[in-house]
Amino acid sequence: MLEEAWQFLITHPSQFATALGVHVALSAAALAIAAGIAIPVGIVAAHRPRAAFAAINVANIGRTLPSLAVLALVMPLLGTGFLPSLFALSLLALPPILINTLVGIRGIDAEVVDAARGMGMTARGILAKIEWPLALPVIFAGLRTAAIQVISGAVLAAFIGGGGLGDFITAGIAMMAVPQLLVGAIPVTLLALGADYAFGALQRRITPRGLRVA
Amino acid sequence: MTWFLRNFDQVAVALGQHVIIALMALVIAFAIALPVGIIAARRARVYAFAITVAGFLYTIPTLAFLALLIPLVGLGRTNAIVAMVAFSLVVLIRNVATGIRGVAPDVVDAARGMGMSARQVLLRIELPLASPVIVAGLRVAAVTVISVTVVAAYVNAGGLGTLIFNGIAGDHAPKIWSGALTACALAVAVDGALALVEHHLARSSAG
Numbered sequence: 372m373l374e375e376a377w378q379f380l381i382t383h384p385s386q387f388a389t390a391l392g393v394h395v396a397l398s399a400a401a402l403a404i405a406a407g408i409a410i411p412v413g414i415v416a417a418h419r420p421r422a423a424f425a426a427i428n429v430a431n432i433g434r435t436l437p438s439l440a441v442l443a444l445v446m447p448l449l450g451t452g453f454l455p456s457l458f459a460l461s462l463l464a465l466p467p468i469l470i471n472t473l474v475g476i477r478g479i480d481a482e483v484v485d486a487a488r489g490m491g492m493t494a495r496g497i498l499a500k501i502e503w504p505l506a507l508p509v510i511f512a513g514l515r516t517a518a519i520q521v522i523s524g525a526v527l528a529a530f531i532g533g534g535g536l537g538d539f540i541t542a543g544i545a546m547m548a549v550p551q552l553l554v555g556a557i558p559v560t561l562l563a564l565g566a567d568y569a570f571g572a573l574q575r576r577i578t579p580r581g582l583r584v585a
Numbered sequence: 586m587t588w589f590l591r592n593f594d595q596v597a598v599a600l601g602q603h604v605i606i607a608l609m610a611l612v613i614a615f616a617i618a619l620p621v622g623i624i625a626a627r628r629a630r631v632y633a634f635a636i637t638v639a640g641f642l643y644t645i646p647t648l649a650f651l652a653l654l655i656p657l658v659g660l661g662r663t664n665a666i667v668a669m670v671a672f673s674l675v676v677l678i679r680n681v682a683t684g685i686r687g688v689a690p691d692v693v694d695a696a697r698g699m700g701m702s703a704r705q706v707l708l709r710i711e712l713p714l715a716s717p718v719i720v721a722g723l724r725v726a727a728v729t730v731i732s733v734t735v736v737a738a739y740v741n742a743g744g745l746g747t748l749i750f751n752g753i754a755g756d757h758a759p760k761i762w763s764g765a766l767t768a769c770a771l772a773v774a775v776d777g778a779l780a781l782v783e784h785h786l787a788r789s790s791a792g
Contacts, residue, residue, distance in 0.1 A: 372656060435772040437732035438647075440765035443749045447758035523646035527736065530753060540652045544739065549656050556649035567644045 375550035376557070383554075387539075391558060393453070394535035397528060398521045398566075401457055405464030405517060410510065413472025414498070423473055430473075433466040438524040446531045456533025460524050464517040471513025475506030508578040515570035522563045526555075536562075588759030596748065596763050603744035603771065606662060606737070607730045610669035614726060618674055622681025623707065632682055639675035647672070647733050651740045665737030672733055673726035680722025684715030717787035724779035731772045735764075745771070 380387055416422040442459045449455035479502055487501045529537025536559040543552025575583070589596060625632035645653075650668045658664050688711050696710045712719075738746025748764030751757070 431776075432773055435728045435776045436769045437735040437765075437772055439732070439735045439746060439749065440768045443753065443761050443765040444769075446753065447761055519644055523648075526646045526648040529648075530739075530750070537648060540648055541739075544652060544655065544660075552652045552655065556652040559649045560645045560653070563644050563646050563649075564641070 372549055372553065376553035379550045380554050387554065387558075390534065390536050390538055390555070393533075394522075394525050394537075394559065394562065397453065397457060397460060397525045397533060397535055398518070401460035401464050401521045401525075402514065402518055404457070404461040405468055405521075406514060408461075409465050409468035409513075410472050413469050413510075414476065414502075417473050417476035423477065426469060427473055430466040430469045433462070434470070436463075438463055438520070439527050439530070442524070442527050442531055442533075451532035453533055456525070456528035456531055459531075460521050460528065463524050464521050467516040467520065468510070468513045471509050471516075472506065475509030475513075476502050478509065479505050504579055505582070508574055508582065511570065511574040511577060515567065515574060518566045518570055519563055522559065522566055526559055586759075589763045592763070596745075596767055599743070599745045599748055599764065600767055600771065603731070603734050603746075603768070606665060606742055606744055607669070607727070607734050610666045610730050610734075611673065611723070611727055613666065614670040614673040614677055614730075615723065617670070618677030618722075619681055621674075622678045623685065625678060626682040626685035635678050636675065639671075639678055642671040643675040645671075647736050648739070651737060655740065660741045662742045664740050665734065665742035668737070669730045669733045672729050676725045676729070677722045680718050680725075681715070684718030684722075685711050687718060688714045714790050717783050717790060720779060720783045720786055724776060724783060727775050727779060728772050731768065731775060735768050 412426065416426045441463055442456065445455050445459040445462075449458060483505070484497060484501060487497045492500070525533070525535050526537035526540065528535055529541045536555045539555025540552050540559075541555075543549065543555060621631075621635050625635050642650075647668070650671065651664060654664045654667055658667060692710060692714070693706060696706045701709070734742070734744045735746040735749065738744050738750055745764045745768040748760050749768075752760030752762075752764060
């Protein structure tokens with residue numbers, strides 16, 4: 372079966388390369404858009420208790436929504452294709468990044484911030500030199516969760532014409548062609564595991580030395 | 586909205602299937618995770634091993650997992666349930682183990698000093714005190730399982746995803762809306778209900 376899958380892969384190289392490229396582009400763009408929105412919003416809201424409370428609650432609801440339901444809801448509104456899929460996946464990636472940005476900044480020991488203020492640091496300086504580096508590992512954990520969710524969600528984008536590796540899986544299931552299905556399922560699994568590993572390694576690297584657990 | 590109301594029976598059947606599949610998966614996953622979590626709470630190596638394996642399973646994209654199971658178990662409900670059990674193990678095992686580890690050693694010592702057996706300590710002290718954390722794990726697992734069930738309609742498992750896929754295939758928006766919004770409502774409602782249970786347990790075990 373694996374041999375047949377390999378045969379399918381080497382006889383359809385450009386089709387596979389396109390699907391892989393679309394999958395990676397869709398996932399990376401969705402993650403970048405979500406991070407570009409959720410991190411600044413999280414930083415601003417973290418210093419306002421009411422806004423933080425509201426943001427956490429909204430994000431918690433967003434986190435519970437089934438990925439396929441979100442993709443399906445976007446379709447009647449925006450149609451099918453790459454951009455509607457990107458929109459839906461960006462929405463799905465927002466909650467974990469937003470929650471972790473808020474938790475990361477609010478979880479910082481108040482005494483540390485007080486000490487910095489006592490030393491005469493401005494709010495801006497505190498954000499750049501204290502809060503950001505201390506919260507970064509937690510924010511990165513959020514990015515890691517979001518990345519896995521987006522790579523998994525991008526498989527479902529095949530249902531609304533978003534392309535990607537999910538196309539092989541849906542076609543394989545529809546025709547009960549197991550080799551074709553494997554050509555989608557195995558690479559996308561490796562992609563998710565690879566992203567998880569890479570984000571985990573990065574997360575350890577950016578953790579300030581004093582916070583590292585041996 | 587009119588489609589939803591006129592075809593309410595159809596939505597209700599799909600919702601019923603959805604709840605049954607999700608519940609079956611959750612019960613099986615919990616039956617596996619509870620003993621594994623209890624052992625993992627006491628042995629760091631078992632914990633590391635169980636979390637690594639279950640974490641690996643959790644990372645596999647949903648549809649890929651369902652697809653990879655087709656050569657092994659074919660299409661249908663079994664396929665969906667195996668995938669869902671695999672996806673919910675990591676959070677359940679982690680929360681059972683951390684919940685038990687979080688019980689104050691003094692409390693366990695006191696119970697032992699009163700002559701309780703290891704079994705009694707587990708059943709009467711550790712598990713009740715760990716219950717808020719265990720329910721928190723069940724809450725995340727329930728949401729995961731509901732989400733996976735939507736996709737599982739594609740491998741003929743039934744449930745609300747059936748409405749979504751039929752709607753997409755027939756380009757019938759009201760059907761998509763009905764399936765997707767009902768699935769969202771179910772997830773939010775179950776999450777909220779288990780959050781209440783979690784807070785109630787946290788309060789009663791703290792007081």
